[in-house]
Amino acid sequence: MAKPVEIELVALTKRYGGVTAVDGIGLRIPAGTYCCLLGPSGCGKTSTLRMIAGHETATEGDILLGAENITDLPPARRGTAMMFQSYALFPHLNCLDNVAFSLKMRGVGKTERRARAAEMLARVEMTAFADRLPAQLSGGQQQRVALARALITDPAVLLLDEPLSALDPFLRIRMREELKTLQQRLGISFIHVTHSQDEAMALADLVVVMNQGRIEQAASAREVFNHPATTFIARFIGGHNVIALAAGGGALGNGVAMPALPGSARHVAVRADRMMLARPGATLPLRGTVRSVEYLGATVAVGLAVAGLDPLSAVLPEATYFADPVQPGDGVALGWQAEDMHGIA
Structure with a gap:
């Protein structure tokens, strides 16, 4: 050759x-x-x-x-x-x-x-x-x-x-x-x-x-x-939630406070498999409602609606989901670790 x-x-x-x-x-x-x-x-x-x-x-x-x-x-x-x-x-x-x-x-x-x-x-x-x-x-x-x-x-x-x-x-x-x-x-x-x-x-x-x-x-x-460089990449590659920050940064679009991000960041990308999901009352920052549940074999994809934000998704291991399964219409608490979010301009 x-x-x-x-x-x-x-x-x-x-x-x-x-x-x-x-x-x-x-x-x-x-x-x-x-x-x-x-x-x-x-x-x-x-x-x-x-x-x-x-x-x-x-x-x-x-x-x-x-x-x-x-x-x-x-x-x-x-x-x-x-x-x-x-x-x-x-x-x-x-x-x-x-x-x-x-x-x-x-x-x-x-x-x-x-x-x-x-x-x-x-x-x-x-x-x-x-x-x-x-x-x-x-x-x-x-x-x-x-x-x-x-x-x-x-x-x-x-x-x-x-x-x-x-x-x-x-x-x-x-x-x-x-x-x-x-x-x-x-x-x-x-x-x-x-x-x-x-x-x-x-x-x-x-x-x-x-x-x-x-x-x-x-x-x-x-x-x-x-580390997607743009919101387009985060959405196109898939597996990410892309969330707009409020004007001036430091908070999500619905006003929930955020850990410090680079000053240029206008969005946060969080992998769906890094989302944490729990029943209402858990010490997680966001409250939402389950929109959909898709069983994918090794994982379960849960669609979520949160006031003031675009639709979100969480991907849970099969065993984790079925240990306490949620259904469409259920209220949930959700969030993520600070190290799992990626700021995008």
């Missing part, structure tokens, strides 16, 4: 007419990193990936792969390879010839290209299916063939556009494990576009959260989850 190299985006911008899809983003992805571009539809993540691949022209800015500026190079000369969401396998070619196709286009002889294709199929454990057509494969098997076809060009960076979205939930989990294992074995960077928070958390060394064409945070999965 190619030697792992750093990739850097410098003030990268993409406009479609009067619409700015990617707005001057800067990002450095260290060599050998599994990076997930995460965000809702229309946030600019796929446009960013396609600019890196060369399938979209950058309006402004630069794309650097190692020491080389690849911004204006054609896709085949960039040192990247892209695996498309649809997999885009040729229906009339068997797996071996699908994988070998790009080498054929580069003029590599039949014997050599088929030998290299066989090696790549072995790498993704698809040797036994070499003679099958794509229609004779499962979704997971098609994905492995598409991976082999992308990797046969020996890229320094592999680009993946929502590669798991077409798979059922069970297979999706299995295939993301395989993707991570493959990336670690190859040692090259993978840049993976997804709108799934769970997928990004499970896979990424570097999570890049995008919103409205800009990067709101780029950090490890743990950092993004525990």
Whole structure:
């Protein structure tokens, strides 16, 4: 495989007419990193990936792969390879010839290209299916063939556009494990576009959260989850209650006093699994009413209404919940430890 190299985006911008899809983003992805571009539809993540691949022209800015500026190079000369969401396998070619196709286009002889294709199929454990057509494969098997076809060009960076979205939930989990294992074995960077928070958390060394064409945070999965940089991230990542502070800080929107927070903080984020819930009369600062109860197996999610605040949620371990279960309409006391709240500007 190619030697792992750093990739850097410098003030990268993409406009479609009067619409700015990617707005001057800067990002450095260290060599050998599994990076997930995460965000809702229309946030600019796929446009960013396609600019890196060369399938979209950058309006402004630069794309650097190692020491080389690849911004204006054609896709085949960039040192990247892209695996498309649809997999885009040729229906009339068997797996071996699908994988070998790009080498054929580069003029590599039949014997050599088929030998290299066989090696790549072995790498993704698809040797036994070499003679099958794509229609004779499962979704997971098609994905492995598409991976082999992308990797046969020996890229320094592999680009993946929502590669798991077409798979059922069970297979999706299995295939993301395989993707991570493959990336670690190859040692090259993978840049993976997804709108799934769970997928990004499970896979990424570097999570890049995008919103409205800009990067709101780029950090490890743990950092993004525990210390979201903005209210958008806290809400989008999920698992957080985002609570507005009263003007001037020091109290919640309903007037309940708060421990000291940074002077710039205008909101508090508290993980739902760090919320404390008890019967009325407990020494917890807030009073509320149970809105909903959802049994999730290992945990139970309790929706809560508190006067003056947006709806809140608490996630309790199954055993904790069923030791003293509450039902919709019940009054409760709730709160959290000071160390479990995170101030957001």
